């Protein structure tokens with residue numbers, strides 16, 4: 463059985479897409495679970511169906527854990543259940559940004575900890591409905607040595623969802639690529655309160671994007687993630703903003719719904735990395751502060 467920690471849109475997408483009877487949601491400590499988690503699921507082709515996913519019972523023995531919590535909740539959520547889990551059950555982290563994944567791998571170095579980077583699009587227009595909004599791909603790789611031998615079986619298991627899943631030897635590089643996009647789009651959409659496509663012509667974006675990309679390129683080079691210069695990063699950020707022009711970014715959406723954003727694991731992560739590498743990151747710092755001023759955390 464696959465146990466999923468985090469019943470947000472991504473967790474519900476995987477739960478609805480994996481074979482029926484193979485998934486359960488893990489209740490948070492202190493949470494009194496109802497019989498099951500029920501919602502309507504809209505597939506890519508527009509068809510809708512009801513989904514009911516049970517809560518994991520104390521007698522269930524999951525052989526795979528997917529963690530789909532927000533980055534800022536991840537450590538505490540795993541702390542709450544790690545003691546109850548056999549040490550060799552693989553844990554796959556689906557968080558955005560960087561920082562939370564490394565913290566988990568450092569906290570449990572002997573466990574098989576894997577990370578996933580996904581471009582699947584899912585949103586939750588109401589508490590009891592989830593839409594698979596866009597087909598994407600998911601890459602899975604090991605963060606700890608103990609995770610290496612689990613990559614292929616986990617990929618095979620996740621592929622039973624009919625979503626596209628690949629093994630990735632350089633998962634950190636893959637997470638960095640997504641971080642670049644999120645760092646270059648999300649804070650601008652949140653501060654300007656606009657869909658992704660509108661940022662590229664905004665004065666505020668134009669004024670800061672080159673310096674932001676220079677900071678990120680320096681951090682990547684100093685972290686052994688080189689290969690992209692600042693103009694190439696800007697081109698990629700603008701291409702994704704245009705390709706997802708009508709989308710509301712996850713950060714803007716968190717802000718609009720009064721939820722904490724993941725800024726600490728996106729531009730905030732880059733600020734902390736810059737401090738540890740003695741690389742100044744004034745634009746990342748300014749964006750982090752502006753988003754924090756506007757959001758609940």
Ligand code: PAF
Nearest residue numbers: 643647706709710711712
């Ligand atoms: O965080 C998001 O919303 C997405 O990663 C992206 C690429 C910015 C598109 O909306």
